[in-house]
Amino acid sequence: MTVLTIHIGAHKTGTTALQRALDGNAAAIQAQGVLYPDVCRFHHAQHRLAFALKGMADPVRGDRPDLAAEAGALTAALDATDLPKVLVSSEEFFSAPPERIAALRAVLDGRAVRLVATVRRPDAMFLSIWNQKAKQPGNGFARMASSFLDDPRSLDPDLDFRSCLQAWTDAFGPEALTLLRHEEGPPVAQMLGALGCPPDAVAVPGPANASLSGAAVEAMRLAKAVGLSTEAQRNLLTLTQEVFADHPPFHLAAAERRRIVAAFEPGNDALFAAMGVENPYRVETLDFPDVPAGPGPNIRLRDLMMLLGEVLDFAA
Template structure:
């Protein structure tokens, strides 16, 4: 039986009071704060939530293209650029929920470039019915995960060099200006408070020691029965090990150096080699993880402490312990001889993923004769030509 009330099934002793029925809950991330797990759980429970008056209007787990379009972001390297049509589709899906409670989640909303864009997002998703939710984790935990994600999008800079640029080289915008736009969390929250006011912003501090705690918090906010939201295993979203990331980073150097088409990177590397490697290989206890130097972890903790103080004074609703934002995670001591070595089977799976992606585009025509033989062609030029040919084949699907 469906109902427009989101509170009937909720135990009275819950610590988190649910939002008003009819709220349009907008979860803006930011990145690496449990967003993918949450989106997977919401999408998997879409039909069950609807029976309790809560709609998940997006037709996919993550309406990424819509968020990228409204925030004027280009998307992932090599992917087609999202258009206003993606955003207009999501707006229509949200509007179709009528007076029922609904929830939309994309970490790319945290990339909104200015107050005008934020105001547009809020107005078109429901105006004063919109309640903004921000999930936060300690910066020291976010930084290694965010770096390897940037590498998956073509970054060529090593981790310690990247940390130097992000923490020690003003204006801290190179090579990834999006990082502090997303992860200077106090300023992120202040931008959205200017659009909706502090009474319509909730901050959830994720406690990594409480597995499932984020799901329970969302259930309480949406007035859903406890344990309705369950994490969906997603090997494709796992973080890369240090060896895997370094292999990919070195590939990025070669890819850029030979000026290959970005679409080729998207097809063969991101959705071919990397995706298959993630799905086929599970890191073991002997794999070296990405480790943040002590100086960087302490610098991140200092920024987190300052952010926590400003968030606490902003008047927004806070669920969880803001002190966690200034925590310096304890890292297990790595063996003295630990080196980031890629296992042969992992390399094989990555290579197979790229070959499988290429094989999905069959050859439809013979290669025309060339005025020079392969042996007479410089290797850099040869790589570039082969890359363009491979891309043409992929486009013929």
């Protein structure tokens, strides 16, 4: 029987790099006995199936994918292949509603299904998610990172690993889940290992989501807070990447990072205990970096004046 592996995320664990590698090397992994099917596609992955689970619109087509149609396309691909393994991927799967995951399980009843998920230390994942939201032009997200510290879960549901994974294991069984950790190696090599393939079976593309410095991210957040147009935000994104290229990443104080880790510690204790291992994401076992050396890690008035100078010089 063909085994279907569903890579469910989470966000900010190298998913885009993995999906680009799989999409660009479909023939290479097919030679290893793994089909990365051309169904349910949005960009490089099977996001339309995940959109159907979450009731999300396809950003390009504008429609809301239908679960029956997308799941039907997947089962047709499973039936048509003679390869022993099929892999589908979307980080949007991770926080899908339990009742929709159960509906997918019903469609796949009688088929062999594996789940692969990757988690990441909560404070690092928190910062990565906040950076992504803050830097994105036109999304209206302008909240300070510190405003989420009382309830880090409110930033993004993917941060609550235990709740998200519980929904999947309730539907498919705990034995179906393979849990990977972002810190244990490159995402492509880890996924290939989980599939039983050589870690160098596919070429790895360059970074998919360019990181911004703390000053650049804060400039973007402030632009949205004061209501600059989306076009102005796009121009600002390009400019800040150049002006603040030598600045360090956005920084939270060590005490703030400890608060984030502590907020998820009970749930992560239970999650890893269920898998027979200790929680690696505990306050007493993690290192928390001090403020980076060099320019201020986040934006300062001096940085804003530098940015204004660049704009004025360009206008002149």
